[in-house]
Amino acid sequence: MQLCIALDLPSAEANLALAESLKEHNVWMKVGFRSYIRDGKAFIEALKSINPDFNIFLDLKLYDIPNTMADAAEEIARMGVEMFNIHASAGAKAMQTVMQRLETFDKRPLVLAVTALTSFDEEGFRSVYGKSIDEKAEEFAKISYENGLDGVVCSAYESKAIKAATSKDFLTLCPGIRPFGEDAGDQQRVATLEVAAKELVDFPVVGRPVYKDPDPAAKVAKILEVMEKR
Secondary structure, three states: OOOEEEOOOOOHHHHHHHHHHOOOOOOEEEEOHHHHHHHHHHHHHHHHHHOOOOEEEEEEEEOOOHHHHHHHHHHHHHHOOOEEEEEHHHOHHHHHHHHHHHOOOOOOOEEEEEOOOOOOOHHHHHHHHOOOHHHHHHHHHHHHHHOOOOEEEOOHHHHHHHHHHOOOOOEEEEOOEOOOOOOOOOOOOOEOHHHHHHOOOOEEEEOHHHHOOOOHHHHHHHHHHHHHOO
16 A cells, blocks of 8 residues: 545645654645646656655546646646546546547556545436445546556555455555544545445555644654554
């Protein structure tokens, strides 16, 4: 497993201070809508200036017509981030178009597809997609795998089944990780590190349990210590 930290604080300064406190750790940094819309490409560059070895996951969940998604994917690749995501519900054609566009890069970012947002409960998800979360997440994962993506964003509880339906090397990135059973907040399907390990999660994403801790660096060190033992 590789730990991914969600930079969801209300200002660039706060996020950069958090990153500064974690610069000695080998972690991924997740930059989402709020941070990127507010702080832009300069924020990515600032993170890299703190630690050039930080891996950046740009969490923008692209969802549009195929060519527009491919245009955006190309611009993201030029920024030098290591991973970004799209919505699986954009469909196979969009996936193919994105991956074909990225073939021109000597070193392209990893591309993941979002299956089901972890804020969904069963009732809400079925009202939109017409199937259960487990069933549709696996279906989306298969489509993503067949069309050349590197993995999916999913709940930790779906990870093992998705790998069984695709490949053990098909990556799973899982938000909503509460390492030691912390409060779930607005997430419906949260999981501990123990669950993440059992479910073969590749990238557990931790946000609030780290940045709301009085000592984020110590919390990350504790998480990494537990991960190393699993």
